[in-house]
Amino acid sequence: MHEFMAELYPICRSITGDGLRETLRRIGKKIPLEITEVPSGTKVFDWTVPREWNIRDAYIKDETGRRIVDFQKSNLHVVNYSVPVKATMTLEDLKPHLHSLPEHPDWIPYRTSYYAENWGFCLAQRQLETMREGMYEVCIDSTLRDGSMSYGEYFIKGREDSEFLFSCHTCHPSLCNDNLSGIALATFLAEHLSRLELRYSYRFLFLPGTVGSIAWLSRNEGNARRIKHGLVVACVGDSGLFTYKKSRRSNAEIDRAVMHILSHNSDSYKILEFSPYGYDERQYCSPGFNLPVGSLTRSPNQSYPQYHTSGDNLDFVRAGDLAESLRMYLKVVELIENNRTYLNLNPKCEPQLGRRGLYGSLGGRAEARLNELAVLWVLNLSDGSAGLLDIAERSGMDFASIQKAASALVAHNLLRETEQRVLNSRP
């Protein structure tokens, strides 16, 4: 995944344009991505797809003709969506167009101006401080013209029509954790799942933030209704604690699944309540959709100093952390795939497990007891009102143990799968 990030790192992405298209093309070399182009001016709910932005070059030259700020060195140097400019001006006139971070003097900030026509340059505070009075030649060789906004989509059909959505934003230029890490993880996760036989159908969306997800929802209201679980994939490559931001529903199956996996696989992690600020969960969780979509990250947006600066680079994201994030996502998928509800076929008193070899004969003592207990919990709670995640939660046991016990019981005809029903008398 880290290599793939490195490959995508230099490309100048935005919410439209050729950088975004090139990114989708490279993802498409790993998984069969379907690309949609939504023309500029298209109404998507309350929004309008903006004109397409492309950029070839940009710089500030000092009086000696030297490029002191150069887009070729870092695409963060230009305010994303800057309108074209070609002028010579005093430092005083230029300064309102220059952005830096006094508190992090070595980093270039990331700035955008998608919906207000403007232009500007971003640079390190230390560099800004070296700029002397004098005339500067500024050039932004960009275009802002009718075109289209691109997004990519990969759908894996499972046995059920219900979908598990993974969505990541692909609009940030040379920034790694936010969100080349999410792009890489989603790509590798999709590639992995495509080789499995799956219960749920899986949909992976690679789209520009906000207007991209709004466009997708606007064009897929029917599909959206099939989304039973979803995660926004972002900021998954730093070394911070795992952080789960709940869906608006707050106790959806995806919320409980992720919290269960984190609690059994991580010594320390954070749970955040839903808030309507963040990434595209804002749109998926808008009241007209209210989809069960949460977000599983490491350090979430705005919580680390490198966020939206050139400090969020290929060194900030480590291959090992990325891999650990992918493993956690896979565990969540595995839980959701296997969270079924069973019916105890021998509900009156315990069945005699001993004569079936399900009791006291499962190997080492400590492990055996654990497994026996899982068997007893599954039998005790499988009255049709509780799924395996419910059982794992109530017993305090790991989902994998519970699932293993259920499988053994099914094999011995003591359990069969059923639809979950809510019992009035449920304890």
Next chain:
Amino acid sequence: MHEFMAELYPICRSITGDGLRETLRRIGKKIPLEITEVPSGTKVFDWTVPREWNIRDAYIKDETGRRIVDFQKSNLHVVNYSVPVKATMTLEDLKPHLHSLPEHPDWIPYRTSYYAENWGFCLAQRQLETMREGMYEVCIDSTLRDGSMSYGEYFIKGREDSEFLFSCHTCHPSLCNDNLSGIALATFLAEHLSRLELRYSYRFLFLPGTVGSIAWLSRNEGNARRIKHGLVVACVGDSGLFTYKKSRRSNAEIDRAVMHILSHNSDSYKILEFSPYGYDERQYCSPGFNLPVGSLTRSPNQSYPQYHTSGDNLDFVRAGDLAESLRMYLKVVELIENNRTYLNLNPKCEPQLGRRGLYGSLGGRAEARLNELAVLWVLNLSDGSAGLLDIAERSGMDFASIQKAASALVAHNLLRETEQRVLNSRP
């Protein structure tokens, strides 16, 4: 308010009689009070309005003829509702009729005997200790005759018939926090609200404790059903922490409103669960009414040493504390008045706030972010199932910010008021 308290302080109030009447008359000079006289002997639910008590003078004279205990100096000296007495007796015979506070030797206790015919004097322990053997002349020049019990009522009609009740007891003689402070606050609150255009109708009751509220409820069962919110106003002038005692319902709108206001406007405060002991909330919250009436006080009854003693005087209550209490009451009223439910008219994805000037352009950065977040919360939760207080509670934001955001969204046709409905799918 403190001046008004000082004006009312010398009057000898009781649950009936001219002191109570005079108090109501003076309140009536500030707000148009309707006075009701309920004749002695009237049945009010399980109770009977007692005979009317009046007192002109009372004293204990020693053998030299000197008034050593004198009603003219403090009306607390006489056990309230003492029957007339005129006698000369030994100290031994007198002592069972003398009440003092050994643990607070300088304070005169406050004692009553409304429903058992009795008489007595209250005095400081230090004074009691100076009384030598000998004969004492005791005189209580009181009357206990058929008459009536008075209470005052002020009703402000709002747009809705639903009522917000403020009730305070007016039966205590020269005691300030309990409850001249409540009388003063309720009077000034009523006077202030009378000048506003209001959503709810407001009812202010000034009545003798227990039998007064029972009489009012007995004569106003229909009105009582219109009470949607209510507060018993008492002990609002000392410097103790704000204390809210919940209504019997425990999570009524008034309960949540007061707790929200306290949590956002006070560093430290106390919440007490409902209990059937205290002031007139006992009657409003009796099971046959179960009205949503709580009580917002500073130090509640029985929790401060000056309670029901001459130590609860004009020095114990400070003008600044009274004013702070009034401000807190006003904030509660403001919240309740504005706790409406709205419907997001653009529920599918977020509306584009930027082009409406609702995003990123609301002044200073920190404040702007706060307001944007309020705007996003209101949009996200306004599906008809949540009112503004629900939104304030879930977001953790101050009600005023949420309300301001809602107003801005209404102005931009992104929101309209609606009836609150409970959604099955509500998270």
Next chain:
Amino acid sequence: MHEFMAELYPICRSITGDGLRETLRRIGKKIPLEITEVPSGTKVFDWTVPREWNIRDAYIKDETGRRIVDFQKSNLHVVNYSVPVKATMTLEDLKPHLHSLPEHPDWIPYRTSYYAENWGFCLAQRQLETMREGMYEVCIDSTLRDGSMSYGEYFIKGREDSEFLFSCHTCHPSLCNDNLSGIALATFLAEHLSRLELRYSYRFLFLPGTVGSIAWLSRNEGNARRIKHGLVVACVGDSGLFTYKKSRRSNAEIDRAVMHILSHNSDSYKILEFSPYGYDERQYCSPGFNLPVGSLTRSPNQSYPQYHTSGDNLDFVRAGDLAESLRMYLKVVELIENNRTYLNLNPKCEPQLGRRGLYGSLGGRAEARLNELAVLWVLNLSDGSAGLLDIAERSGMDFASIQKAASALVAHNLLRETEQRVLNSRP
């Protein structure tokens, strides 16, 4: 109770056989026990009643003919349900049949092999270490033949058909806390209750663990449905903290009753959530029955070092601790018997308690206040939706005070018993 334990201590009990029969016979001398014999081979749900096991003698003799392990000294020396054996063998061949506790070298462990044919001896680790190489004569003079499994039952008819079940296992040989303590407590409790006039019917079961309760449930499905409250009685004689393991329902009346009694009568105690591991609550709480049966113990099974060893002897269980346990059980019974729901006959405002002598005249001041408050709570919450336990819980007061207040109010015609109903508007 301790004497009764001492009487039963030497008997070699098992899940079938004459030791069990003799135990039931002796219980039957104290309470009129009905004995059921279930023939070997009878199907009881998924289980089959095993053949009957009896034992006369067993020993290991060394080469000098000395009995070095002797069943006559302790019946724990033989693995319970050992098949007959008569052989001479080397220490090496014998060793797989010898069980000891290295971590407690002076105690004989308790082992069983009910459902797998096997034989063995249990002995202290210190003794095992003294055994030298050589030939040993081993003899187990037992029989395993078709016969029957015995259990005892005592039913006390109360005014209602609903039943309160007490169940204890009677299959353990010379072990005191587990479970002669339970047998003794249940016997004395039954004897005590038989002399009272009771609201509920009471059923006491003395049965072999697991297969015994399964057999009873299999033969009494109809009766089982009448069980409204139940406790498994075990481990009630040691000096550990009271421990309550909740029923599967977790908030059944029995759960709340025991927790209330413990919280008001014990400085320190433990509450365990239900788990499908333990004693016969496993069967009563199987999903096909889901009976409200918890377990009130001192130190629960497996939580003390003496558990299932010869250390669980007559010294480990103290008469005083047993008596304290019985008192706690009696308090639970008393609460359940008296947990009725009443209707306030004067629900609008408080009734005038003073003229009925219910207010301020109940003796010493602190006690009086307590009782007044109990009276006020009962009046306030008795709207038909709350029983006395609900009122005790909400008020934080002891059930006994609440019940006393209710009795006084009934005597004054202010309250009458009613069916509990759930109110929509219940706070």
